[in-house]
Amino acid sequence: MTQLPKAYDPREVEPKWYRIWLEHDYFRADAADSKTPYSISIPPPNVTGSLHIGHALGSTIQDILIRWRRMRAANALWVPGTDHAGISTQIIVERVIQRDEGKSRHDLGREEFVRRVRAWKERYGHRISEQEKALGFSLDWSRDRFTMDEGYSRAVRECFVRLHEEGLIYKARRLINWCASCQTALSDLEVRVTDEPGTLWSIAYPVEGSDEKLVLATTRPETMLGDTAVAVHPEDERYRHLIGRHALLPLTDRKIPIIADAILVDREFGTGVVKVTPGHDFHDFETGLRHDLPQISILDLDGRVIAPAPEKYRGLDVAAARRAVLADLAAAGLLVGEKAHVIPLGRCTRSNTVVEPLLSVQWFCKMGGLAEPAVAAVEDGRIKLIPEGWTKTYMHWMKNIQDWCISRQLWWGHRIPAWTNRRTGELVVARDPPTGDEWEQDPDVLDTWFSSWMWPFATLGWPEKTRDLATFYPTNVLVTGFDIIFFWVARMIMAGLHFMKKIPFRTVYLTPLIVDENGDKMSKSKGNGIDPLDVVHGATQDDLVARAREQGAPEAAVEFIAKSFPEGIPAAGADALRFTMAALSGQGRTMRLSIARIEGYRHFANKIWNAARFALMNLEGFEPDRFADTLREGKPGLSLPDRWILARLQQTVKDVDDALEAFRFHDAAHALYRFFWSELCDWYIELAKPALYEPSPEAAARRRVTQGTLAHTLETALRLLHPFMPFITEEIWQQLPKPSVAPSSVMITAFPGTEERFFDAEAERQMGLVIDVSVAVRAIRAEYRVPPSETVELTIRADGERRGILAGLAGMVERATRAKVTMVPALAATKNAAKAVVAGDVELVVPLAGLIDVAAEKARLDKEVRKADREGETLTRKLGNAAFVERAPAEVVERERGRLEEVTARAARLRSALAALE
């Protein structure tokens, strides 16, 4: 038999098996296979980034599903890939070039810059797949996709052109969110609104041809230079007479109309008057449309004041312009109030720059019509969101969806397939460039999400009618974070239904957000993030600090890292990390992760390892084929522990399968953990030892059956565990003696199915009795500090059936408690003994001459009596309640009666034991 090392070391085992799995092409799916397809497309990570622990969570869950289904004979396909991630990639590369060469992207020029980003992608793109391999993910690498590879780019153009042909994509001058630092338009979703302290100024606008002044409040006085109206409420008596007249816009020579607009004014600050700046405020933009007002832009793309604002302000940035305007208003006596005010301020989610609403010509996609079928698909249950609570969030957003600004003023991305004729100004949207020199392509690129919303079908070959598409679309599950429900999930549903006429996936499983031990979101700038590879391979404190510095983390983050990991991170292996992910996945919306937790499951891996070591050391002479036949014939020669562990195993198979079916990964993980550790290791293996160690020829049959049960149980458990812990299960499984028909890898074996015939209530009842008795005796031993090496006398008094059962199982109790058991029909009174009562009226007596402190023993028994009495009282009261007996289900009443009987018997036995001490 093979000798395994004493402690499990994943470092060599894991890469070895991944290599072998790849060599055998086990991850590859065949679209022509007749098995039921089961497919998942991985949410593509940013190609220039590296996986963080959140990816590890989502992908572990996907791999569990894929491996489980593959073992359940599905044609399982998991599509890998990466995303070009427009803005964030461009920013990263720009920053690096600036740092290393002191050049901006404009210094390099568009073509060269894009070439550089591609080179960057080539250099770092492998990092993600290396991480995914280290974590054991069974992705079909032959189908690896990138959102800017050639085929995908074609799909994006096709999508754009079709939507344009259908009139769903249009170009318009609109107010959009502009980030002056990224120099691009942003969608609403890329703007984060926060409440920030600001000031509310009151300004007086003189009324033309009158001494009256209109006082209005604003948090953005500089935008007054772009005002094109003043609005009052139509019902407001104070101003009704001014409607239709004009106000003299201070600091300018313009006069602007006084209009009535209930919608706008209702929302304002209570003065009853509102300035209207359609070029710089979303509400005002709408108001401007309602009243046909001119739209004036007084800021350029860098956020500097431009004409038609008066000459003296031009060139100032927003802050400077604000100071100048306020000073001039004050000088003119028109600044009449100022107070602190909290204002909601939009900031760019990438650069944190304050976002400026700017008038700009952009491409938009009409969403209303696309959203309708996507709402219906979720409403009628064709697509299910898990946890269900997210459905409402999805619905709300979808039912109020706005048109989507899809153009971005970036260089990295899918360039918009639209060309303008330099001579005629004609605009052409087409799959391919028009011929001739006079055509100039739109300089803008598409929002990244405009390519990723096609992910589930574009990765399978769309727009071609591929075999993959026919077989694997729709995919079965989407596993992703809830933070991108709007960005991505909702849009994929819309795109899938629009282009494929079919939902893109049946189930959306939304993972929790991983936060640190303090509940803070993990981020590079804080330094509280955990790199999955550090968990897998381990890292010293110095490693962690050095790498953080190298990646340009702020000094505060470096300090945080040094403080958080004084001992570094111990190598836990991929399996332990994966199991942790599964076990913690049920934690609502956030999931706190700490190294200590992962270590707990590393211990579990070691436990599995050692159980296997034990088995392999004791399976000599075992013949798997023969035992397989034996099991098929029934359960001949199986001992109680054999029958019991096989029953528990079946229960676990059922629990795990049910849990996976219901996407309850934590339930599955806990069922496995409990079974393996608390049942297989703590009880079965311990009770199996005598049979395994017994060398005599007479015991050979017994030994063979025990070996068989142990091997069978372990092998089945490994298959159950495989989706969670693929490496260690493979390593052990390969070494276990198996029936000759077993395939070449555990990953292509059949996932265990529930076999009803192994359920065994009687075995569970009997083992329950052994366990109860053993636990009680161990407690006595511990209480009186009996040295573990010392054998104690144990007298058991039980009646009827229990007497028979326990007499038969005395050997097991002896083994579990290091006792010598004597069964008696009646107890003799003794003061030099500790007593306990279990299972109603089974009495246990452990004589401990010289060790018993009568007072202490009395106190111990008294405590037990009181506990039993309390329980008895509750039950008596409950059963004395006529309403309960009448209305509660009969089986509940029956159970409570049984409990009362049990507790009453126990109390009586304990009392007499107590009396014997008097």
Add this chain to the structure above:
RNA sequence: GGGCGGAUAGCUCAGCGGAAGAGCAUCGGCCUUACAAGCCGGGGGUCGCAGGUUCGAACCCUGCUCCGCCCACCA
């Protein structure tokens, strides 16, 4: 302003209508020939607060208090 989560043992969380649970931490005893990354045993909770429904509530309903997230002309 609105919506959605959460509040259960020292910590992190399961349980979501019929006996309060797990892991970690803690305390005590053990190097017992698979495993000290281990084994055995113990302590620890008016299940956020107040009402209600029910024979029965940690669980369902109503209100309240804290904490977190999301949306914000649309909630």
